[in-house]
Amino acid sequence: MDYNNQPIGIFDSGIGGTSIWSAIHALLPNEKTIYLADSKNAPYGQKSKSEIIALSMKNTDFLIDMGCKLIVVACNTATTNAIQELRAKYTIPFIGIEPAIKPAVTHSKTQVIGILATQGTLNSELFNKTTEKYQDTKIIEQVGHGLVQLIENGQINSPEMTLLLKSYLAPMIRENIDYLVLGCSHYPYLIPQIKKILPDHIQIIDSGQAVAKQTQNVLREKVGFTSSSGSENIFYTNTNPKVLQEIIGNNFTAISKDF
Numbered sequence: 001m002d003y004n005n006q007p008i009g010i011f012d013s014g015i016g017g018t019s020i021w022s023a024i025h026a027l028l029p030n031e032k033t034i035y036l037a038d039s040k041n042a043p044y045g046q047k048s049k050s051e052i053i054a055l056s057m058k059n060t061d062f063l064i065d066m067g068c069k070l071i072v073v074a075c076n077t078a079t080t081n082a083i084q085e086l087r088a089k090y091t092i093p094f095i096g097i098e099p100a101i102k103p104a105v106t107h108s109k110t111q112v113i114g115i116l117a118t119q120g121t122l123n124s125e126l127f128n129k130t131t132e133k134y135q136d137t138k139i140i141e142q143v144g145h146g147l148v149q150l151i152e153n154g155q156i157n158s159p160e161m162t163l164l165l166k167s168y169l170a171p172m173i174r175e176n177i178d179y180l181v182l183g184c185s186h187y188p189y190l191i192p193q194i195k196k197i198l199p200d201h202i203q204i205i206d207s208g209q210a211v212a213k214q215t216q217n218v219l220r221e222k223v224g225f226t227s228s229s230g231s232e233n234i235f236y237t238n239t240n241p242k243v244l245q246e247i248i249g250n251n252f253t254a255i256s257k258d259f
Contacts (some may be wrong), residue, residue, distance in 0.1 A: 004224035007032035007232070008215065009068030011059040014152045015237075015244045016186025017074030018098060023208035024215050025233065030226050031219075034043065034066050036259070037237040037244055044077040045118025045184070046145035052120060056082040060090060062259045069223050072215060073097060074185050076117060080124035093222050095214050096129065099183035100205045102129060106135045107203075108179050112138045114172035117183025119143045135209075136207060140175050142168045151186045154243045169197050182206040189247070194234075219221035 008028075009020050014037050021035050036059050044052050057079045063071055072095045073079045073086070079096035086094050099121065104113045121127055122141050131139055150161050172180065180202055182188060188206045195204070219225050233252055237244045241254035248254060 003168050004069075005032070005226050006069040007034045007069045007234075009034050009036070009060075009063030009066065009071040009076050011036035011038065011056075011063060011078075012072070012074040012185055013044040013055075013077065014039040014126065014148065014186065015247050016018035016148065016151065016184060016245070017072075018235075018247050019188040019206070020072060020185050020208055020211050021233075023212040025231075027212040027216055027223075030220070030231050032226065032232045034063060034068060034232070035233070035235045036062060036132060037235070037239075038259075039237050039244070042152050043118060043120075044067070044081075045120035045143075045148065046077060047080045047120065049124075052078055052081040054087050056086055056090065058259070060092075064092060068092070068131070070095065070215070070218060072211065074211070076183050076185060077120035077124075079142050080121050080126040084126075093218050095198040095218060097185060097207050097210060099127065099181050100207045100210060101130055101139070101181055102133065104179035104181050104203075104205050105139075106139045108137060110176050110178045111136060112140065112177045113176055113179040113181060114140045114142065114169075114175075115181040115183050116142050116168060116175040117181075118148065119145075121183050138175070140172050140177060142209060143173065144168060144187065147190065148184065148186050149187060152243060157190055157193065161190070162197075162228055165190065165193055166197055169194065173202075179203050179204060179205060195221065
C-alpha cells in the first residue's frame with residue numbers, strides 16, 4: 001500500500017466542516033479526502049464531554065477503517081472537548097480546529113472582540129485556557145443557540161436565521177467590537193447573512209485557511225503528500241444527503257451511510 005496516496009479524513013457534527021474541507025481542497029487539490037458528516041448527532045455543542053469524546057472516537061474508527069492517513073477534526077466542539085483523548089488513544093496524526101482568537105486580539109483596535117460559538121466550545125477547558133491569555137482584550141462570548149440546527153435543515157437564508165443572528169450580534173455591536181470570530185465550522189456559511197447585519201468596519205474571522213495550512217505542514221513533516229495527480233473526494237452522511245449535496249455542489253456526490 002502506498003501510504004502517501006491514502007486519503008485525508010475529515011469529520012464534523014454535520015455539514016459545517018465542509019467549510020474546512022473546501023479550504024483544504026483548495027490548498028491541496030491532489031489529496032484524496034473522505035468527509036464524514038455526523039448529522040444524526042448534530043449539534044455536538046449541546047452534548048456532554050463524555051458524549052462528544054465517544055462520538056469523536058466513533059468517527060475516528062470509521063475513518064481509520066477507510067484507510068485515512070491523517071484526520072482533521074473539523075468541529076470546534078469536538079476539538080476543544082476530545083482531541084486530547086483522541087491523540088492519547090490513536091497513533092494517527094490529528095489536526096484540530098479552534099476559534100481564531102489570536103489574530104482577532106492581535107489586530108483589534110478597540111480591544112473588544114466578539115466570538116460566536118456553541119455552548120460546548122465556550123464551556124470547554126481548552127477554550128477557557130486560550131481566552132485567559134488575553135486579559136487586556138474584552139472578549140464578548142455568545143452561544144449560537146439554534147444556528148447549527150437551521151443550517152443542517154437547509155434554512156441558511158430563512159427569516160428565523162436572520163432574527164437569531166440579529167439578536168446575537170446586536171449586543172456585540174453595542175460593545176464596539178471590531179472583530180467577530182466564528183467559533184463553529186458551520187458558521188462560515190452564514191457570513192453573507194452576518195455581513196448584512198454588521199457595520200462594514202467589523203472584520204469576520206474563521207479558521208479554515210489556518211487549518212488548511214496546518215494540514216499542509218503536517219503532511220510535509222510527518223505523513224507525506226500524495227504522489228498521484230488528481231483526487232478522489234468522498235462525502236458520507238448518516239442522514240438524508242440532500243442538504244449536504246446542496247452544500248458541496250454537483251461536482252461531488254453525498255452518500256448516505258449508517259455509521
